[in-house]
Amino acid sequence: MNICILGGGNIGTLLMGELGRKEDISVRLLTSRPDDWSNIIEVCDNDGTFKYSGKVDVISSNPAEVISGADIIISTLPSYMFNRTIQKVKPFLKVGAWIGVMPGNGGSEFYCNELIESGHTLFGFQRVYGIARLKEYGKSVYDLGKKKELFIATIPASNNVEVCKVLEDLLDLKCNPLPNYLHVALTPANPILHTARLYELFHNYTEGTYFDRMINFYTEWTDEASTILIDCDEEVQSLCRKLKTVDLKKVGFVRDYFGAETPQQMTAKVSSIIALKNIQSPMVLIEEGYIPDFKSRYFLEDFPFGLCIIKGFCEIVGVEIPLIDKILMWFEKVTGVEYYVEGKFEGKDIKNLPLPQNFGLNSVEDIIAYYR
Structure with missing residues (x-):
């Protein structure tokens, strides 16, 4: 499975370290600063002790290089950057690719209207899956603790169980399907x-x-x-x-x-x-x-x-x-x-x-x- 991360901040870096240690996952990153990134992300405890590392296979500022073959795209971008970025990647999306937003509030569902209508599934996390802080940009991150379980909604709502099953395997966390995306959009976070x-x-x-x-x-x-x-x-x-x-x-x-x-x-x-x-x-x-x-x-x-x-x-x-x-x-x-x-x-x-x-x-x- 090919997964592309949009955004290399705290959570995005932790997510790449997490997914990149799985042998059957190819991780890609879309970033405006590709030269500042290493292909190996180190994840550390809050005291700096090394925990594990993950591999990022492709790092680029060019959407064509990282989006085209991606089965799942997950955005950890600020909400005010999401629309501009999704418009850039839209022409390169694989048919039926899933688009995820962490966290899922911020109006991302409206910016994805056209994509949803063309057969893509949007999924949103009620909250981020953990707390992280960068140790060194593009290279390492502190894992300050992950959630015990996640709550996820989709559009169309009927795809929620399937999406949660896949994400549960990817993140090694229990993922609970929510009835509809309003439960993400209106979460008081x-x-x-x-x-x-x-x-x-x-x-x-x-x-x-x-x-x-x-x-x-x-x-x-x-x-x-x-x-x-x-x-x-x-x-x-x-x-x-x-x-x-x-x-x-x-x-x-x-x-x-x-x-x-x-x-x-x-x-x-x-x-x-x-x-x-x-x-x-x-x-x-x-x-x-x-x-x-x-x-x-x-x-x-x-x-x-x-x-x-x-x-x-x-x-x-x-x-x-x-x-x-x-x-x-x-x-x-x-x-x-x-x-x-x-x-x-x-x-x-x-x-x-x-x-x-x-x-x-x-x-x-x-x-x-x-x-x-």
Whole structure:
């Protein structure tokens, strides 16, 4: 089996190391920096101890060289890079090839409309399959822990069992099929986890304000961030309840996922996750001190390709989400985009986002039919 990975970041590198040690798998990589890559990826424990290595057979920036013979393509790219990349690889896709996205939210299903209609299967992971950090770009990666099991949805939904069976063998992890892709698209993961924390950290920030140090994103998590996170989760769950084809237990509540009922319990849980202890907040150091980095992946991905998509679904089904609106309006203010006009979600900068209404979904019935 030939598998091509799109993206050589933390998770992409770990995935190549994992798949590349299997004798019956040929791993390829599409990257803009092929000269920086080794054909052998070393995977290490968090203390740097070598665990295993995997082989990458073909490394190229040319889609024709790595996509043409691939049976499965898995993207670990940021959501804001996905559409541009999928358009580049589209002409070289093998008939019937599967296209996977890890994680699967971010509107990738809309960008793959034409491919799905032509017989390709899209599959998306509810969350990434583990936590990883690069040791040396293109050569080695720290494995900070993998999930015990994965949850995966497909379009068409009828292909979910087959896809899960194949992925289970590839990743040596239990893979649970989800009823439909909405269970991935609406999973309360990074789109509310990251945005809740970013809003808590920086909503009082004004130009000319400086922080005297870098703030740890998770270890210094606060009860205020937990309260925002739990309340945003409840707004997402209100949307899921309105879409009766969505199984709330399979989408998952944030409190259930972290095993925390109160903001204080949530803070204790999030701040104590060892694998996340060294992750810093998106900040940059200038002469006067630290300021928020509004051009970081946190901002470029989780607001426009996370909260905006949730808001898009809510607009269609008629669910009010005042807290998410407040957070998006703050993001709009600090980044200069236009999402709202006189309080209505109809600004010029939502037109090019992968929102359901931008792809012809205008009713609950449309949504149910699309994800069937």
